[in-house]
Amino acid sequence: GENVEQHPSTLSVQEGDSAVIKCTYSDSASNYFPWYKQELGKRPQLIIDIRSNVGEKKDQRIAVTLNKTAKHFSLHITETQPEDSAVYFCAASSRGAQKLVFGQGTRLTINP
Amino acid sequence: NAGVMQNPRHLVRRRGQEARLRCSPMKGHSHVYWYRQLPEEGLKFMVYLQKENIIDESGMPKERFSAEFPKEGPSILRIQQVVRGDSAAYFCASSPRGSSYEQYFGPGTRLTVT
Numbered sequence: 712g713e714n715v716e717q718h719p720s721t722l723s724v725q726e727g728d729s730a731v732i733k734c735t736y737s738d739s740a741s742n743y744f745p746w747y748k749q750e751l752g753k754r755p756q757l758i759i760d761i762r763s764n765v766g767e768k769k770d771q772r773i774a775v776t777l778n779k780t781a782k783h784f785s786l787h788i789t790e791t792q793p794e795d796s797a798v799y800f801c802a803a804s805s806r807g808a809q810k811l812v813f814g815q816g817t818r819l820t821i822n823p
Numbered sequence: 824n825a826g827v828m829q830n831p832r833h834l835v836r837r838r839g840q841e842a843r844l845r846c847s848p849m850k851g852h853s854h855v856y857w858y859r860q861l862p863e864e865g866l867k868f869m870v871y872l873q874k875e876n877i878i879d880e881s882g883m884p885k886e887r888f889s890a891e892f893p894k895e896g897p898s899i900l901r902i903q904q905v906v907r908g909d910s911a912a913y914f915c916a917s918s919p920r921g922s923s924y925e926q927y928f929g930p931g932t933r934l935t936v937t
Contacts, residue, residue: 717865743924754827754914754928755866800865804924809879810856811926813865 713738715803717814725822730791732817734801735783741803744777744784745811749798758799759786791821825850827917827929828897835935842902842909844932848917855898856926857890860912872898905936 714737724730734744745760761768761775761784768775772791777784788795798818802811828847836842848855853874858866868882872892883890887905892898902909912933916926 745926747928754930757925757927760924809854809871810868810882811858811866812868813858815865 713741713803713805713808713812715801715812715814717801717817719817720815721818721820723820723822724791726791726793728791730786730788730795730819730821732786732799732801732819733783734785734803734814735781736803736812737782738803738805739779739782740805741782743804744775745802746773746775746786747800747802747813749800749816751797755800788819793821793823795819796821827852827915827927829913829915829929829932831932832930833933833935835937836905837937838906839904842905842934844900844902844913844915844934845897846900846915846917846929847897848915849919849927852917852919852927854918854920855892856916856918857898857900858914858916858928860914860931862911866914869900902934905934907936910934910936 717734742763747755748758749755759773761777772789774787798816800816801814830845856871857869860866870883870890871879887903889901912931914928914931916928918926
């Protein structure tokens with residue numbers, strides 16, 4: 712089955728700097744890659760997703776890139792702000808599958 | 824349009840008791856997924872249901888755990904004879920279609936077994 716590895720487990724950046732979180736997946740049939748943000752004690756919230764027919768997607772300060780050959784995808788947050796502090800999870804899913812397979816999470820801290 | 828609802832938000836059970844967790848999907852969504860999150864870990868898929876049908880229960884423990892999504896009412900995740908290792912946050916998600924796309928999560932139920 713699918714396996715998703717996420718790095719780093721913790722990340723601390725200065726406010727205004729960029730943050731990058733990387734994930735690798737094992738199943739070459741995977742074609743959907745969402746990112747979720749989870750604040751302490753709250754629900755995971757979908758912040759951006761990408762499908763395998765595109766290599767990059769942007770939404771304001773957030774972007775996701777996908778390299779299908781290498782089977783990895785990354786989340787990029789630019790101009791970080793204190794409210795970006797949270798745990799971020801990547802996930803993957805294969806065509807026809809209903810379940811999401813999540814990475815272990817990255818705790819992002821933005822230092823003022 | 825109300826989001827995914829879960830109740831209770833917090834549940835404390837003694838070892839050996841039963842836990843019932845409820846999930847009402849978003850309006851217009853007929854597909855429900857349950858995930859479990861252990862402390863400091865990612866979410867792990869448990870089961871996927873449509874109305875009156877279990878589609879995929881590959882992530883469910885073989886014993887003590889069951890799930891249903893009746894024609895009327897919320898989806899229910901039931902844990903019998905709880906043990907300390909069942910302590911976790913249980914999230915449900917719903918989607919308008921039977922796929923992994925656009926799964927929206929509820930606020931979760933935090934189960935504590937004492």
